[in-house]
Amino acid sequence: MARAGLTAEQVTIAGAELADQVGLDRVTMSQVARQLGVKDASLYSHVRGLEDLRGRIALLAADEKTIRIAEATAGLAGKDALVAFANAWREYAHRHPGRYTATQTPIEIDPELAAKALGPRRAVELTYGMLRGYGLAEPDLTDAVRLLRSTFHGFVALEAAGGFAHRRSPQQSWVRALDALHTLLEHWPPSVGDS
Amino acid sequence: MARAGLTAEQVTIAGAELADQVGLDRVTMSQVARQLGVKDASLYSHVRGLEDLRGRIALLAADEKTIRIAEATAGLAGKDALVAFANAWREYAHRHPGRYTATQTPIEIDPELAAKALGPRRAVELTYGMLRGYGLAEPDLTDAVRLLRSTFHGFVALEAAGGFAHRRSPQQSWVRALDALHTLLEHWPPSVGDS
DNA sequence: AGGTTTATCCTAGGATCCCTAGGAACGAAG
DNA sequence: CTTCGTTCCTAGGGATCCTAGGATAAACCT
Secondary structure (H helix, E strand, C coil): CCCCCCCHHHHHHHHHHHHHHHCHHHCCHHHHHHHHCCCHHHHHHCCCCHHHHHHHHHHHHHHHHHHHHHHHHCCCCHHHHHHHHHHHHHHHHHHCHHHHHHHHCCCCCCHHHHHHCCHHHHHHHHHHHHHHHHCCCCCHHHHHHHHHHHHHHHHHHHHHCCCCCCCCCHHHHHHHHHHHHHHHHHCCCCCCCCC | CCCCCCCHHHHHHHHHHHHHHHCHHHCCHHHHHHHHCCCHHHHHHCCCCHHHHHHHHHHHHHHHHHHHHHHHHCCCCHHHHHHHHHHHHHHHHHHCHHHHHHHHCCCCCCHHHHHHCCHHHHHHHHHHHHHHHHCCCCCHHHHHHHHHHHHHHHHHHHHHCCCCCCCCCHHHHHHHHHHHHHHHHHCCCCCCCCC
16 A cells, blocks of 8 residues: 655645535545545644644635735736735635635634744735825724725625625626725825724 | 423524534534533424524524614614614624624525525615615615625624734724725715726 | 323434544655 | 654544434313
């Protein structure tokens, strides 16, 4: 019998693919093991357990998503950058629903593992960089970043949950939302309810 | 032995409370049964199974959330209505994280059960009603509703997932986001990328 | 009240899953 | 070739979901 020669990454990738196919909550140690042609107990040499696997999938997805966004927004500024950023985000969520869900699930991730992942930090930089063209200063910048991320995530989450049952296509509303966010950023309101 | 005298609603409520305490994914038939002082097999007289229970929790939560929002926005208009709507939404998510998660999870719900639930329809009406003051017409209205719902949901979801690790308090960003959305609705942009 | 019916709750058990313990075999390193 | 570390295995405990079928409490009806 030749040995499978697995690594933690391969297990993670198998889990991520399974998550995209059948949903994150249906990713099971046994299923992943079967997929890899291995007994489930064997996975524990590479991964601490199901929790840990989920965390790894989340980190993998965060990295991948960040990379897609970085590629999509490279060299762009202003509205072009905003649209490219948002579309890359949404496209990743569509293409990899299971992975995307993993990024959103509040999981405790092994700290020493998270330290290695450059995804999150990179993502923050990217978002701030995208907003550079709009001339915002702190703390408005942070507020704007949070608003954008909220809208992007909320939209794709509702989309995935079937929250847009209406006739109008989500795509049209999406384009419109980006238009709206762009003009909003251009005329970022002065602190109205200055509490 | 006196009989427990359960109903589907009581099982659902027990499940919902458990979800708020330990997280939706940790809601198990056995746990709910233990909580109710009953063997797990007994629950299947009231609920089809775990899937079904989750669906019922989701519908319950949707109803509750809608009611809170309706109470909060009663008699209000314009920005007051917007802020009250959004705060009621966020507050419900904070108070009932498990229930709220259930509303977001893409679950297939028993159609005949969903037909009874007035939550979703009511919620749609409420949202459209809240926007009445801004003088938008279709299809802008639908786009605006989707944008708002996306932002609200996205914000609380990221908040729950620990996505706002920054120094600035989420509360401040939230207030700011509502200001921004308000001015956005007042100056809803003409269709820019009219594709 | 007594008997019938219905629904609730039970015991029993199969299938699946997570995870641990400890042993076997493969591959590399001396 | 021997030794050693790692990968993978078998075996098994504990938990879960769910079904089947039986007991029994409560409601209903004459």
